[in-house]
Amino acid sequence: MAGHLPVFDRLLEIALLIQEDLANFFTGTGLTSSRTHLLWELHRLGPCTQQALASALNVTPRNVTGLVDALEAGGFVERRLHPNDRRATLVTLTELGSKTTAEMVRGRELIASQLVAGFGEDHLDRLSRDLDAIAYRLHEMVNTERPSTDATA
Amino acid sequence: MAGHLPVFDRLLEIALLIQEDLANFFTGTGLTSSRTHLLWELHRLGPCTQQALASALNVTPRNVTGLVDALEAGGFVERRLHPNDRRATLVTLTELGSKTTAEMVRGRELIASQLVAGFGEDHLDRLSRDLDAIAYRLHEMVNTERPSTDATA
């Protein structure tokens, strides 16, 4: 019966630490976490429209405008003409942007490997499966409209 | 050599989902995540000064002023006179605040148990230990000034 809270608390703690750690990692690049996130999606998606970024980041198009403005001012991305649609802009990484995302990839790998250094193959597999299960259940919980815990008035 | 990235990615995913889920849980209470966080710390610490809250939340005292203003307006907390120090205020939970934090405790336990439902005792222990190790390493990473990954210019 006991034993599940420690897991949850650890996960929460880890969630916060990962954020801190990642933030720490990018301090000095002049990037906020939102801008970092956009840059990361751009790296994953390749050049794309602001609409696509808005969907990927789950924010409004207006919000993307602001983030792209800032990243453009910082020299990380460029707005280019869309070949087929003159309404749209194609947001693309500049050289600095590419260098930065390459750095992000390396940093992510470094942190990832340090996190579980010394864990054997089987150990990693087992842990991965557990986390898979947990992530799956969380997805379910998020998508299931919470059945109202009767939060009082 | 391979196998650590999945773990990291899952942890990141879980981190985001937990946030979403918790946010979801408190939608309707009219509480933002920052205010929820303050309420939670107040629940953990008991009545305390804004300075103490600022330390606990790792934000500036000025920030706490704003959050307490909002929570006070919402009827969740009260500012009381500090018995020994007339400069300070003692922030305390109102009845509504206490009811809300009690709800938070229940919600946390519900989520926590659903997360690992069906995991046996040994399984939970093993997982807890793994997460302990990971949290420990993250603490180390955050506290160790990143040894400069040579982020270029």
Add this chain to the structure above:
DNA sequence: TATTGTTATACTCTATAACTATA
């Protein structure tokens, strides 16, 4: 002199609504 909380100011993220230019 140091500390507690506040006012003043500013920046970032975020959202909605109305508008322009395309499609």
Add this chain to the structure above:
DNA sequence: TATAGTTATAGAGTATAACAATA
């Protein structure tokens, strides 16, 4: 008519700096 991106406006979180009251 619908879509892509923008301007206008607003609210929340956060920070620094200056200031009042109190220690």
